[in-house]
Amino acid sequence: MASPISCKSIFLLPLIATSLFFQVSNATFEVKADQALIDSICEQTQDVDFCKSTFNADPRTPAADRDGLGLLSIAINIDVVQATIDDTIPKIVKTLTDPVDKQRIQVCLTDYNDALVILKSAYTASSEKNYKEVIGLITDAANKIVDCDGAYRKSPPIREPPISGENDKVTKLTDITYICYY
Known part of the structure:
Protein backbone atom coordinates (compact mmCIF):
# COMPACT_ATOMS: atom_id res chain seq x y z
CA MET A 1 0.00 0.00 0.00
CA VAL A 31 9.19 45.57 -17.18
CA LYS A 32 10.23 47.24 -13.95
CA ALA A 33 11.83 50.66 -13.71
CA ASP A 34 15.49 50.05 -14.26
CA GLN A 35 17.84 52.96 -14.88
CA ALA A 36 17.49 52.56 -18.66
CA LEU A 37 13.72 53.09 -18.45
CA ILE A 38 14.13 56.08 -16.15
CA ASP A 39 16.77 57.53 -18.49
CA SER A 40 14.57 57.00 -21.57
CA ILE A 41 11.75 58.97 -19.93
CA CYS A 42 13.90 61.65 -18.32
CA GLU A 43 15.91 62.36 -21.49
CA GLN A 44 12.67 63.64 -23.05
CA THR A 45 11.87 66.08 -20.23
CA GLN A 46 12.89 69.72 -19.95
CA ASP A 47 14.94 69.06 -16.80
CA VAL A 48 16.66 65.69 -17.07
CA ASP A 49 18.49 65.96 -13.74
CA PHE A 50 15.30 66.86 -11.85
CA CYS A 51 13.49 63.91 -13.41
CA LYS A 52 16.25 61.41 -12.61
CA SER A 53 16.74 62.65 -9.06
CA THR A 54 12.98 62.60 -8.44
CA PHE A 55 12.61 58.97 -9.52
CA ASN A 56 15.90 57.79 -8.00
CA ALA A 57 15.02 59.33 -4.62
CA ASP A 58 11.64 57.62 -4.37
CA PRO A 59 11.60 54.10 -2.91
CA ARG A 60 8.53 53.19 -5.01
CA THR A 61 10.41 53.60 -8.30
CA PRO A 62 12.02 50.13 -8.56
CA ALA A 63 8.61 48.43 -8.36
CA ALA A 64 7.12 50.54 -11.16
CA ASP A 65 6.87 49.97 -14.89
CA ARG A 66 6.44 52.88 -17.34
CA ASP A 67 2.77 53.36 -16.44
CA GLY A 68 3.68 53.06 -12.78
CA LEU A 69 6.26 55.82 -13.17
CA GLY A 70 3.53 58.03 -14.62
CA LEU A 71 1.31 57.25 -11.67
CA LEU A 72 4.23 57.86 -9.32
CA SER A 73 4.94 61.26 -10.88
CA ILE A 74 1.32 62.23 -10.22
CA ALA A 75 1.55 60.99 -6.62
CA ILE A 76 4.73 62.99 -6.04
CA ASN A 77 3.08 66.04 -7.58
CA ILE A 78 0.09 65.64 -5.27
CA ASP A 79 2.52 65.59 -2.33
CA VAL A 80 4.24 68.79 -3.53
CA VAL A 81 0.94 70.61 -4.07
CA GLN A 82 -0.45 69.45 -0.71
CA ALA A 83 2.70 70.59 1.13
CA THR A 84 2.51 73.97 -0.60
CA ILE A 85 -1.12 74.37 0.51
CA ASP A 86 -0.55 73.12 4.06
CA ASP A 87 2.90 74.50 4.88
CA THR A 88 4.49 76.90 2.42
CA ILE A 89 1.63 79.29 1.67
CA PRO A 90 0.52 79.67 5.33
CA LYS A 91 4.11 80.55 6.32
CA ILE A 92 4.29 83.13 3.54
CA VAL A 93 0.92 84.66 4.47
CA LYS A 94 2.21 85.32 8.01
CA THR A 95 5.05 87.44 6.62
CA LEU A 96 3.07 89.57 4.16
CA THR A 97 2.07 93.16 4.83
CA ASP A 98 1.32 94.45 1.32
CA PRO A 99 -2.40 94.03 0.44
CA VAL A 100 -1.51 93.28 -3.20
CA ASP A 101 0.80 90.44 -2.14
CA LYS A 102 -1.85 89.10 0.24
CA GLN A 103 -4.40 89.05 -2.57
CA ARG A 104 -1.95 87.41 -4.97
CA ILE A 105 -0.99 84.62 -2.60
CA GLN A 106 -4.71 83.94 -2.05
CA VAL A 107 -5.07 83.58 -5.83
CA CYS A 108 -2.23 81.06 -5.73
CA LEU A 109 -3.84 79.22 -2.83
CA THR A 110 -7.04 78.89 -4.84
CA ASP A 111 -5.07 77.77 -7.90
CA TYR A 112 -3.16 75.19 -5.85
CA ASN A 113 -6.37 73.86 -4.30
CA ASP A 114 -7.85 73.53 -7.79
CA ALA A 115 -4.66 71.83 -9.03
CA LEU A 116 -4.84 69.37 -6.13
CA VAL A 117 -8.38 68.32 -7.06
CA ILE A 118 -7.32 67.96 -10.70
CA LEU A 119 -4.21 65.92 -9.83
CA LYS A 120 -6.26 63.57 -7.67
CA SER A 121 -8.59 63.05 -10.64
CA ALA A 122 -5.55 62.41 -12.84
CA TYR A 123 -4.32 59.82 -10.34
CA THR A 124 -7.67 58.04 -10.49
CA ALA A 125 -7.72 58.19 -14.30
CA SER A 126 -4.18 56.81 -14.40
CA SER A 127 -5.11 53.98 -12.04
CA GLU A 128 -7.95 53.16 -14.45
CA LYS A 129 -5.50 53.35 -17.39
CA ASN A 130 -7.46 56.22 -18.96
CA TYR A 131 -4.35 57.94 -20.25
CA LYS A 132 -6.09 60.35 -22.62
CA GLU A 133 -7.96 61.78 -19.63
CA VAL A 134 -4.72 61.90 -17.63
CA ILE A 135 -3.08 64.08 -20.30
CA GLY A 136 -6.01 66.51 -20.28
CA LEU A 137 -6.07 66.70 -16.50
CA ILE A 138 -2.31 67.16 -16.22
CA THR A 139 -2.56 70.03 -18.70
CA ASP A 140 -5.33 71.58 -16.59
CA ALA A 141 -3.23 71.26 -13.42
CA ALA A 142 -0.23 72.87 -15.13
CA ASN A 143 -2.45 75.72 -16.30
CA LYS A 144 -3.54 76.39 -12.71
CA ILE A 145 0.11 76.85 -11.77
CA VAL A 146 0.58 79.20 -14.73
CA ASP A 147 -2.39 81.18 -13.40
CA CYS A 148 -0.71 81.46 -10.00
CA ASP A 149 2.48 82.66 -11.64
CA GLY A 150 0.47 85.13 -13.73
CA ALA A 151 -1.01 86.70 -10.60
CA TYR A 152 2.48 88.07 -9.91
CA ARG A 153 3.65 88.79 -13.45
CA LYS A 154 0.66 90.18 -15.37
CA SER A 155 0.10 93.49 -13.60
CA PRO A 156 2.19 95.94 -11.61
CA PRO A 157 3.92 95.66 -9.34
CA ILE A 158 5.47 92.73 -11.17
CA ARG A 159 7.22 90.38 -8.78
CA GLU A 160 8.64 86.91 -8.53
CA PRO A 161 6.05 84.67 -6.87
CA PRO A 162 7.19 83.64 -3.38
CA ILE A 163 6.32 80.06 -4.36
CA SER A 164 8.18 80.11 -7.68
CA GLY A 165 10.22 77.07 -6.58
CA GLU A 166 7.05 75.09 -5.94
CA ASN A 167 5.59 76.31 -9.23
CA ASP A 168 8.70 75.02 -11.01
CA LYS A 169 8.49 71.61 -9.30
CA VAL A 170 4.83 71.15 -10.16
CA THR A 171 5.47 72.17 -13.77
CA LYS A 172 8.44 69.78 -14.08
CA LEU A 173 6.43 66.94 -12.55
CA THR A 174 3.57 67.51 -15.00
CA ASP A 175 6.16 67.37 -17.78
CA ILE A 176 7.35 63.99 -16.50
CA THR A 177 3.78 62.68 -16.32
CA TYR A 178 3.10 63.86 -19.85
CA ILE A 179 6.20 62.04 -21.16
CA CYS A 180 5.22 58.82 -19.35
CA TYR A 181 1.82 58.70 -21.04
CA TYR A 182 2.38 60.28 -24.42
Whole structure:
Protein backbone atom coordinates (compact mmCIF):
# COMPACT_ATOMS: atom_id res chain seq x y z
CA MET A 1 0.00 0.00 0.00
CA ALA A 2 1.24 3.49 -0.83
CA SER A 3 2.16 5.74 2.03
CA PRO A 4 -0.01 8.83 2.69
CA ILE A 5 2.97 11.09 2.05
CA SER A 6 3.53 9.78 -1.48
CA CYS A 7 -0.19 10.13 -2.30
CA LYS A 8 -0.14 13.75 -1.21
CA SER A 9 3.03 14.31 -3.19
CA ILE A 10 1.34 13.10 -6.36
CA PHE A 11 -1.23 15.88 -6.01
CA LEU A 12 0.95 18.64 -4.54
CA LEU A 13 4.02 18.47 -6.78
CA PRO A 14 2.19 19.32 -10.02
CA LEU A 15 0.34 22.12 -8.23
CA ILE A 16 3.57 23.59 -6.87
CA ALA A 17 5.32 23.28 -10.23
CA THR A 18 2.42 24.96 -12.03
CA SER A 19 2.34 27.75 -9.46
CA LEU A 20 6.06 28.41 -9.78
CA PHE A 21 5.89 28.36 -13.58
CA PHE A 22 2.96 30.80 -13.54
CA GLN A 23 4.81 33.24 -11.27
CA VAL A 24 8.00 33.08 -13.32
CA SER A 25 6.21 33.44 -16.65
CA ASN A 26 4.16 36.41 -15.47
CA ALA A 27 7.24 38.17 -14.13
CA THR A 28 8.82 38.16 -17.58
CA PHE A 29 6.01 40.26 -19.07
CA GLU A 30 6.36 43.10 -16.59
CA VAL A 31 9.19 45.57 -17.18
CA LYS A 32 10.23 47.24 -13.95
CA ALA A 33 11.83 50.66 -13.71
CA ASP A 34 15.49 50.05 -14.26
CA GLN A 35 17.84 52.96 -14.88
CA ALA A 36 17.49 52.56 -18.66
CA LEU A 37 13.72 53.09 -18.45
CA ILE A 38 14.13 56.08 -16.15
CA ASP A 39 16.77 57.53 -18.49
CA SER A 40 14.57 57.00 -21.57
CA ILE A 41 11.75 58.97 -19.93
CA CYS A 42 13.90 61.65 -18.32
CA GLU A 43 15.91 62.36 -21.49
CA GLN A 44 12.67 63.64 -23.05
CA THR A 45 11.87 66.08 -20.23
CA GLN A 46 12.89 69.72 -19.95
CA ASP A 47 14.94 69.06 -16.80
CA VAL A 48 16.66 65.69 -17.07
CA ASP A 49 18.49 65.96 -13.74
CA PHE A 50 15.30 66.86 -11.85
CA CYS A 51 13.49 63.91 -13.41
CA LYS A 52 16.25 61.41 -12.61
CA SER A 53 16.74 62.65 -9.06
CA THR A 54 12.98 62.60 -8.44
CA PHE A 55 12.61 58.97 -9.52
CA ASN A 56 15.90 57.79 -8.00
CA ALA A 57 15.02 59.33 -4.62
CA ASP A 58 11.64 57.62 -4.37
CA PRO A 59 11.60 54.10 -2.91
CA ARG A 60 8.53 53.19 -5.01
CA THR A 61 10.41 53.60 -8.30
CA PRO A 62 12.02 50.13 -8.56
CA ALA A 63 8.61 48.43 -8.36
CA ALA A 64 7.12 50.54 -11.16
CA ASP A 65 6.87 49.97 -14.89
CA ARG A 66 6.44 52.88 -17.34
CA ASP A 67 2.77 53.36 -16.44
CA GLY A 68 3.68 53.06 -12.78
CA LEU A 69 6.26 55.82 -13.17
CA GLY A 70 3.53 58.03 -14.62
CA LEU A 71 1.31 57.25 -11.67
CA LEU A 72 4.23 57.86 -9.32
CA SER A 73 4.94 61.26 -10.88
CA ILE A 74 1.32 62.23 -10.22
CA ALA A 75 1.55 60.99 -6.62
CA ILE A 76 4.73 62.99 -6.04
CA ASN A 77 3.08 66.04 -7.58
CA ILE A 78 0.09 65.64 -5.27
CA ASP A 79 2.52 65.59 -2.33
CA VAL A 80 4.24 68.79 -3.53
CA VAL A 81 0.94 70.61 -4.07
CA GLN A 82 -0.45 69.45 -0.71
CA ALA A 83 2.70 70.59 1.13
CA THR A 84 2.51 73.97 -0.60
CA ILE A 85 -1.12 74.37 0.51
CA ASP A 86 -0.55 73.12 4.06
CA ASP A 87 2.90 74.50 4.88
CA THR A 88 4.49 76.90 2.42
CA ILE A 89 1.63 79.29 1.67
CA PRO A 90 0.52 79.67 5.33
CA LYS A 91 4.11 80.55 6.32
CA ILE A 92 4.29 83.13 3.54
CA VAL A 93 0.92 84.66 4.47
CA LYS A 94 2.21 85.32 8.01
CA THR A 95 5.05 87.44 6.62
CA LEU A 96 3.07 89.57 4.16
CA THR A 97 2.07 93.16 4.83
CA ASP A 98 1.32 94.45 1.32
CA PRO A 99 -2.40 94.03 0.44
CA VAL A 100 -1.51 93.28 -3.20
CA ASP A 101 0.80 90.44 -2.14
CA LYS A 102 -1.85 89.10 0.24
CA GLN A 103 -4.40 89.05 -2.57
CA ARG A 104 -1.95 87.41 -4.97
CA ILE A 105 -0.99 84.62 -2.60
CA GLN A 106 -4.71 83.94 -2.05
CA VAL A 107 -5.07 83.58 -5.83
CA CYS A 108 -2.23 81.06 -5.73
CA LEU A 109 -3.84 79.22 -2.83
CA THR A 110 -7.04 78.89 -4.84
CA ASP A 111 -5.07 77.77 -7.90
CA TYR A 112 -3.16 75.19 -5.85
CA ASN A 113 -6.37 73.86 -4.30
CA ASP A 114 -7.85 73.53 -7.79
CA ALA A 115 -4.66 71.83 -9.03
CA LEU A 116 -4.84 69.37 -6.13
CA VAL A 117 -8.38 68.32 -7.06
CA ILE A 118 -7.32 67.96 -10.70
CA LEU A 119 -4.21 65.92 -9.83
CA LYS A 120 -6.26 63.57 -7.67
CA SER A 121 -8.59 63.05 -10.64
CA ALA A 122 -5.55 62.41 -12.84
CA TYR A 123 -4.32 59.82 -10.34
CA THR A 124 -7.67 58.04 -10.49
CA ALA A 125 -7.72 58.19 -14.30
CA SER A 126 -4.18 56.81 -14.40
CA SER A 127 -5.11 53.98 -12.04
CA GLU A 128 -7.95 53.16 -14.45
CA LYS A 129 -5.50 53.35 -17.39
CA ASN A 130 -7.46 56.22 -18.96
CA TYR A 131 -4.35 57.94 -20.25
CA LYS A 132 -6.09 60.35 -22.62
CA GLU A 133 -7.96 61.78 -19.63
CA VAL A 134 -4.72 61.90 -17.63
CA ILE A 135 -3.08 64.08 -20.30
CA GLY A 136 -6.01 66.51 -20.28
CA LEU A 137 -6.07 66.70 -16.50
CA ILE A 138 -2.31 67.16 -16.22
CA THR A 139 -2.56 70.03 -18.70
CA ASP A 140 -5.33 71.58 -16.59
CA ALA A 141 -3.23 71.26 -13.42
CA ALA A 142 -0.23 72.87 -15.13
CA ASN A 143 -2.45 75.72 -16.30
CA LYS A 144 -3.54 76.39 -12.71
CA ILE A 145 0.11 76.85 -11.77
CA VAL A 146 0.58 79.20 -14.73
CA ASP A 147 -2.39 81.18 -13.40
CA CYS A 148 -0.71 81.46 -10.00
CA ASP A 149 2.48 82.66 -11.64
CA GLY A 150 0.47 85.13 -13.73
CA ALA A 151 -1.01 86.70 -10.60
CA TYR A 152 2.48 88.07 -9.91
CA ARG A 153 3.65 88.79 -13.45
CA LYS A 154 0.66 90.18 -15.37
CA SER A 155 0.10 93.49 -13.60
CA PRO A 156 2.19 95.94 -11.61
CA PRO A 157 3.92 95.66 -9.34
CA ILE A 158 5.47 92.73 -11.17
CA ARG A 159 7.22 90.38 -8.78
CA GLU A 160 8.64 86.91 -8.53
CA PRO A 161 6.05 84.67 -6.87
CA PRO A 162 7.19 83.64 -3.38
CA ILE A 163 6.32 80.06 -4.36
CA SER A 164 8.18 80.11 -7.68
CA GLY A 165 10.22 77.07 -6.58
CA GLU A 166 7.05 75.09 -5.94
CA ASN A 167 5.59 76.31 -9.23
CA ASP A 168 8.70 75.02 -11.01
CA LYS A 169 8.49 71.61 -9.30
CA VAL A 170 4.83 71.15 -10.16
CA THR A 171 5.47 72.17 -13.77
CA LYS A 172 8.44 69.78 -14.08
CA LEU A 173 6.43 66.94 -12.55
CA THR A 174 3.57 67.51 -15.00
CA ASP A 175 6.16 67.37 -17.78
CA ILE A 176 7.35 63.99 -16.50
CA THR A 177 3.78 62.68 -16.32
CA TYR A 178 3.10 63.86 -19.85
CA ILE A 179 6.20 62.04 -21.16
CA CYS A 180 5.22 58.82 -19.35
CA TYR A 181 1.82 58.70 -21.04
CA TYR A 182 2.38 60.28 -24.42
